[in-house]
Amino acid sequence: MQVDGAWANESESAGINFRIRLDGIAPAQGGGLSLFKYFFGWAKAFDGKLEVKGGAVDDGAFETSDAVWADDLGEGLGLLALVKPVGALTVGFGVYTADNTDTVDLGELKYTAGVAYDLENVLSLKLEYANRGAAGGNENEQVQLGVGVSALESAGLSLALTAIASELQDFSDKGTFKFIESVGFKKDALALGFDLVEGLKLGNDDPLDFRAGLYGAYGLLGGAITPRLDINFLSGYEPVKNGTVQTGYRYDGNFGTYAKETLYLGAKPSVNFTIAEGADFEVGYILDVGLGDADDGLYHAAYANLKVSF
Numbered sequence: 105m106q107v108d109g110a111w112a113n114e115s116e117s118a119g120i121n122f123r124i125r126l127d128g129i130a131p132a133q134g135g136g137l138s139l140f141k142y143f144f145g146w147a148k149a150f151d152g153k154l155e156v157k158g159g160a161v162d163d164g165a166f167e168t169s170d171a172v173w174a175d176d177l178g179e180g181l182g183l184l185a186l187v188k189p190v191g192a193l194t195v196g197f198g199v200y201t202a203d204n205t206d207t208v209d210l211g212e213l214k215y216t217a218g219v220a221y222d223l224e225n226v227l228s229l230k231l232e233y234a235n236r237g238a239a240g241g242n243e244n245e246q247v248q249l250g251v252g253v254s255a256l257e258s259a260g261l262s263l264a265l266t267a268i269a270s271e272l273q274d275f276s277d278k279g280t281f282k283f284i285e286s287v288g289f290k291k292d293a294l295a296l297g298f299d300l301v302e303g304l305k306l307g308n309d310d311p312l313d314f315r316a317g318l319y320g321a322y323g324l325l326g327g328a329i330t331p332r333l334d335i336n337f338l339s340g341y342e343p344v345k346n347g348t349v350q351t352g353y354r355y356d357g358n359f360g361t362y363a364k365e366t367l368y369l370g371a372k373p374s375v376n377f378t379i380a381e382g383a384d385f386e387v388g389y390i391l392d393v394g395l396g397d398a399d400d401g402l403y404h405a406a407y408a409n410l411k412v413s414f
Contacts, residue, residue, distance in 0.1 A: 233245075
């Protein structure tokens with residue numbers, strides 16, 4: 105179960121955003137904010153050219169435009185400052201501490217810096233750096249670049265490219281690259297998409313992984329019923345097998361998981377029913393067939409998902 109909330113004052117110069125999520129997974133030990141995906145306050149000044157967010161922050165200013173990762177390098181419990189000197193340009197700086205501890209270790213703080221340039225209906229550029237994956241976690245310097253092309257959206261076409269480099273502090277031995285290419289087409293009731301992910305891990309005997317995903321959906325009865333089919337091919341990477349169906353069918357997480365000599369073919373048929381305005385019910389089935397030498401097993405799951413917005 106997930107509940108989102110947002111409040112802003114009359115002038116929209118300050119507000120609060122939060123998300124409470126219960127997903128059947130035991131929360132991290134300690135940390136009074138473990139049930140909150142995010143919970144932060146924000147304030148704007150200088151006609152919106154400066155915005156400061158504080159608390160358990162989650163912000164999308166530097167999220168990439170691809171359909172696989174579609175994320176930034178993460179925030180956390182701390183402060184984020186966004187400066188917008190001109191209309192299309194955003195510069196941001198953040199500092200965060202771990203949310204499962206009562207102490208602050210200055211040597212384990214997470215720092216982020218990002219630049220975004222969003223030219224509406226033309227182009228989106230995102231560049232971000234982080235000194236670690238999570239505050240309080242192991243050092244993992246990362247940088248990512250995202251490019252999204254929206255100039256062709258009037259014809260229903262969207263394009264996005266993302267590159268992520270990790271473990272920069274010991275790049276020759278532990279460094280990783282991820283390259284993501286997404287192509288989408290949407291016209292009337294029809295939606296099609298094709299995604300590619302290539303991975304390279306330096307200092308590894310079997311450094312390459314490859315993923316390809318294809319999906320199609322068509323809205324019936326004015327979008328009231330939408331069947332969809334996802335087909336995925338994975339090489340050098342294992343799909344999620346622990347019931348995490350929300351990420352399993354697109355394989356959009358665990359970028360560092362390499363599995364030697366694995367080969368998988370996956371399929372996910374699903375149907376979404378729009379019950380009423382703001383209410384959707386989806387049922388689906390996930391099937392992953394192992395074709396490689398390391399694992400020739402079969403993994404499958406069925407799920408139902410109800411989403412209500414009010």
